[in-house]
Amino acid sequence: MDLGLTGKKALVTGGSRGVGRGIVLALARAGVDVITCYRQDSDAVTSLEHELKEIGGQHHVLRADLADPAQIESLIGRCGELAGHLDLVVNNAGAISHVPYPELTLDEWRRIVDTNLTAAHLVIQHSLPILGDGACVLSIGSKSVEVGIPHRAHYTATKAALTGLMRSLAREFGGTGLRFNMIALGVIETENLHALPAEQRELMVRRYSDKTALGRLGTPDEVAGAVLWLASDLARYVTGATIAVDGGIS
Template identity: 60%
Template sequence: MDIKLHGRKVLVTGGTRGIGRGIVLAAARAGADVLTCHRQEGEAVDSLVHALKETGGDHHVIRADVGEISEVDRLVGEAKERFGHLDGVVNNAGVISHIPFAELPAEEWTRIIDTNLTASYRIIQQSLPLLGNGSSLINIGSRGAAAGIPLRAHYTAAKAAMIGLTRSLAKELGPRGIRVNVVAPGVIETEAFDAMPAERAEALRATYAQKTALARLGTVKELAGPVLFLLSDLSGYVTGETVNVDGGI
């Protein structure tokens, strides 16, 4: 069954690379009009713009650093100006670093929390006037939020908080017909693997082949599928949930 999103207006943060890029392209190909953002110019931005032009629809790729509140507000303002309303929001933008907790600087804690959590709070809050009955909010979490990951206490804290935010908002916004869910990826193979030394990439694939029930890494397309489902009317009675897309890790 193909999921159709024709005419829907969707905002996706951090949509030029990796998981975000896959979500943007999948939503556009399903018929949605998509606005997404990026922090830095580069080939990934140019190639996404080209791909969206070939897809058809009313799509926009703009520069905005969601780690800054003022930039978040400007991004939502762009959505209002260009679309008038929103049917879906996917909070995907995120950053990560690997630092022992004893050495974790306060400014790095703040950077990770602001980009991975505070930006989602602000985008949802500022988007509320644009959302109506049947709208869907999706927060991209992490399977690591439940498992815990050494050297990533700041990151896993932000992603765990995302689950609490989602469950509270599902109850608060439910009477307005707005659904709120988390999609929590396991290890997804993105273009970042192409930038690694071949030996390291193969070692990672081998490691996760042993750790997952499906004996492999996930693909961006396999992560985008559940997101499209949650954006669509097929998930009209699903809210407050965390959907783990992790191959049975």
């Protein structure tokens, strides 16, 4: 099915691995010219560049640490130079840690807030002047905001705050035709899961599969499917929404 995305311009933050990588590749295959960023060099960056070259299109993989506001401003400036405008922005880059609340330091709180929330805010704010007509802005959230996760209060707080940010922007900019939505993820199978020792990996897969209605974990491609839909004209009346891509987890 042709979603009418050919020739569109997109920025996906944190696109070298996991969910972000799946989104980048799906957009490229749909004919979108994609700009993505990564924090540090790795084999994943090199392989992503190779895959994008094979797909074809005007794609760019740029280095940017989104914990640094100056680098965010520079990144968006490069997007303007390379693409002219953006039809889609996906705030995917994020950080997570597992810390008992009494031991959560202010530095770690700030690191998670700066990466997950402040960076998304700055990406959106700096992107506003180059967003095209009817552009779509998405932020990747988590179903954890509905239930809470022990030892991840800081992470969950940022995802809840992102939801409020996107809903408020949907109201503020609705008259301009810009759309702002959330995608709330359940447990997605990525290379982080594959890197665990086999016994621990099998335990994690079984535990979380049992919590979902579909009885399995999600994949980056399935998250990308929601992104493609929300970026297309099929979702042109959808804004301020949170779309759950979670397999019916509870």
